[in-house]
Amino acid sequence: MSTVLSIALIWRLALAVQVISAVPEEQVRLRPFYLSSQQQDAGSKLAAPAAMAVARSGSIYVFDDGNSRIVKLNPRGKFIAEFGQPGSGPGAIDRAGLNDSVAVDENENVYVGDAATPRVLIFSSDGTFQRSFRVPFPMTSIAVSRKREIFLTPDTARPTELIYVFSETGKFLRRFGERLIKSPGSLARNINIAVAACDANDNVFVAFRSWPVIRKYSPDGKLISDNQFVVPSELISESQRKNYSLEFYAKYPDSSFMPPIITHSISVSGQGSGYLLLNAHSIVVFAPSGKATKQFHFRAPRDRNNVFIRLASSFKSSVAYLLDTRSGEIYQLAK
């Protein structure tokens, strides 16, 4: 019995102490896919785009936050449609902020998480508004499964679960996922902010915005795996390392917080492997088990002037796309 307890204790400690190590820089080819500045038509320019999702057809849907609309690009990066509009009334979109607020299902229905109002809006691929429903919290990400269940990660100080699941008609179904820190408080709130993505089997991958863990849950919420990844040593100062622990955050849930890592987005390919985009210029590749297999920094075309906040992988191919919110540029990430 004591052996079991010891193993459990060591396991908890291992989870609480993150691995900090140097991460290599890797040359990856970023092929321009959609450059907002080069669009002739003013209506095709993006303004602070916040999120993007790749449909099975290869079409890409972008939450163009500054224009309160969804932009549809064809697989060759051509602007083909826009829908949603600012204001009020059916189909009106407010703001996503910097949240990962768009998802696409198998039939190419588009799900938009409007974090400001907060609501989920559902459109068909041609932009026809279908319906919306309200949620009692802003969400940091939205994902949709093959069964068209909608998974939201709430941004709330309430000590609640990580994932809320709704049916496609907007009925609340279930919630699951244990928070990293259970105490209330502003720091605990920040630490527990998560982003989610679904794989082809409807499993749900969850990454925390400021803590180096990837969790994999079954569709009904059973924890399948919990994997740490390396925190790049250049992102965390010596003084930060001492206090970068869940124990410290649980003890001081209202202390000020400058996270060394920011996980902007999580994306899972059709093959089940996935990507995390960290700190605008780092990528973690993970296996279908959720275990990190590779981690690297990449050089952007315009170096640090590019602020990448979203990485979305294609369901059919190994192609992934990177979205720069500052310039409204989208690049293809070639292997």
Added chain:
Amino acid sequence: MPSKVISLLAVTLFFVGCHFSTSSPSGEVAKSVARIKINAASGEKAFIPLGSGLTILNLFDDFSTGCPTGNRFETIERINSPRPTGITLFLIFSEKHFSTQDVENFKAILPMAESMVQGDIETVRPYLSYGKLLVILDSKGSLIWQERAGMSEEQVLSEVSQLIHSAGK
């Protein structure tokens, strides 16, 4: 010239009134609150059933995370945890902007499910601030406190808690 000034004043009042009109006389607010009808479990419309002590009403026409005054749900949870004795609480969601399913979802997700109802709050629309209004009625239905425009959630919590405390003495 005077007609221009009056027109300008009227336009200004109209726009200000859209957002910050809780400064209207409380008598008008009281009359408007008295005309609110909630959707009873039977499916019929009903006036708000008053409690034997204070009745706290929070009216939601909208809620926005961009609201600068903070999170009203969290304030009400704090007022209600634990529910003070002799206090009746209703969270009334406008049937115009919240569907029956929305309210059922809130009941399943949030605490205070028993206090949540859908209703017709159109009569108080002019007095809402950022899509919401909190008022307190006594056992006779008289308005004894109302949220003022621009109050922070801390102020709302503080003043409502004091009233509840005084009523409990």
